[in-house]
Amino acid sequence: MTTLLITHPDCLDHVTPPGHPEQVARLEAVNRVLALPKFDGLLRREAPMACDEDLRLCHPRTYIERVKAAIPQEGWTQLDADTHLSPGSWRAAMRAVGANLQAIDRVMAGDVANAFCAVRPPGHHAERETAMGFCLFGNVAIAARHALERHGLSRVAIMDFDVHHGNGTQDLMWEEKRVRFASTHQMPLYPGSGAASETGAHGNIINVPLPPGAGGPAFRTAVTEKILPTLEAFAPELVLISAGFDAHADDPLAQLMLREDDFAWITHRMCDIADTHAGGRVVSTLEGGYDLDALAASVAAHVDVLMERGG
Numbered sequence: 574m575t576t577l578l579i580t581h582p583d584c585l586d587h588v589t590p591p592g593h594p595e596q597v598a599r600l601e602a603v604n605r606v607l608a609l610p611k612f613d614g615l616l617r618r619e620a621p622m623a624c625d626e627d628l629r630l631c632h633p634r635t636y637i638e639r640v641k642a643a644i645p646q647e648g649w650t651q652l653d654a655d656t657h658l659s660p661g662s663w664r665a666a667m668r669a670v671g672a673n674l675q676a677i678d679r680v681m682a683g684d685v686a687n688a689f690c691a692v693r694p695p696g697h698h699a700e701r702e703t704a705m706g707f708c709l710f711g712n713v714a715i716a717a718r719h720a721l722e723r724h725g726l727s728r729v730a731i732m733d734f735d736v737h738h739g740n741g742t743q744d745l746m747w748e749e750k751r752v753r754f755a756s757t758h759q760m761p762l763y764p765g766s767g768a769a770s771e772t773g774a775h776g777n778i779i780n781v782p783l784p785p786g787a788g789g790p791a792f793r794t795a796v797t798e799k800i801l802p803t804l805e806a807f808a809p810e811l812v813l814i815s816a817g818f819d820a821h822a823d824d825p826l827a828q829l830m831l832r833e834d835d836f837a838w839i840t841h842r843m844c845d846i847a848d849t850h851a852g853g854r855v856v857s858t859l860e861g862g863y864d865l866d867a868l869a870a871s872v873a874a875h876v877d878v879l880m881e882r883g884g
Contacts, residue, residue, distance in 0.1 A: 584692045691872075
């Protein structure tokens with residue numbers, strides 16, 4: 574068994590305006606670090622294109638058509654103050670969703686132990702009918718529904734350790750009793766959601782906000798005390814990770830103080846849950862992370878653990 578890496582050059586064609594933090598250089602930095610010899614053991618595949626039917630696992634047709642119609646012939650258009658579209662954005666978004674679906678398929682088939690999707694645009698801020706926070710479609714939420722509806726699973730866990738609350742995933746999974754969505758994030762911070770009192774329609778959402786300046790010890794304590802027991806009790810058949818690395822101490826968009834070893838630690842803990850309940854099945858996908866050096870180092874630490882645990 575091995576770790577599957579899924580990406581696609583089309584994800585580099587989602588171009589944002591100069592100075593935008595969610596830039597092409599992010600994925601280029603990830604690609605460079607994962608090209609190092611220590612990652613030669615990865616099984617590498619290109620992401621397929623998702624289709625509208627896949628998107629409709631979480632988003633209505635009217636919203637899908639609205640995003641598609643907004644794609645410009647040149648330059649940029651904006652869906653909100655932060656979320657831009659360029660001529661290549663549709664194909665990039667379809668590759669990002671497609672990567673997640675392929676990863677689910679391969680992990681469920683037993684072809685690989687786990688998978689990492691190095692894709693953009695990210696997805697965890699995209700609500701049912703609203704693009705926001707650099708995100709167009711709910712990549713991980715769609716993957717969860719794919720596992721539930723098309724692979725017949727009954728229990729899927731999603732762990733989101735991006736520094737920004739995954740309001741989109743929460744919105745899309747709010748009434749989904751077959752999913753446990755757990756999120757650590759800085760509060761106060763964009764997008765303003767993620768209070769501990771937000772628990773979903775079935776008690777299926779676990780929000781663990783952290784104050785600005787919180788570092789590894791506070792993060793690990795919060796996960797250990799408030800998230801791991803819930804996920805253990807839930808006994809998921811698949812573990813999904815929204816892997817945002819903007820909680821790193823060097824990231825310019827927030828004020829948490831995590832380091833690479835903290836991201837390695839949370840990856841181990843999710844693999845522990847998967848080993849106990851899900852046959853080791855883990856699918857992780859890239860979300861945030863805006864300091865390029867910190868992003869590359871954090872992805873390297875994360876994928877290194879996936880390879881260790883999947884070997």
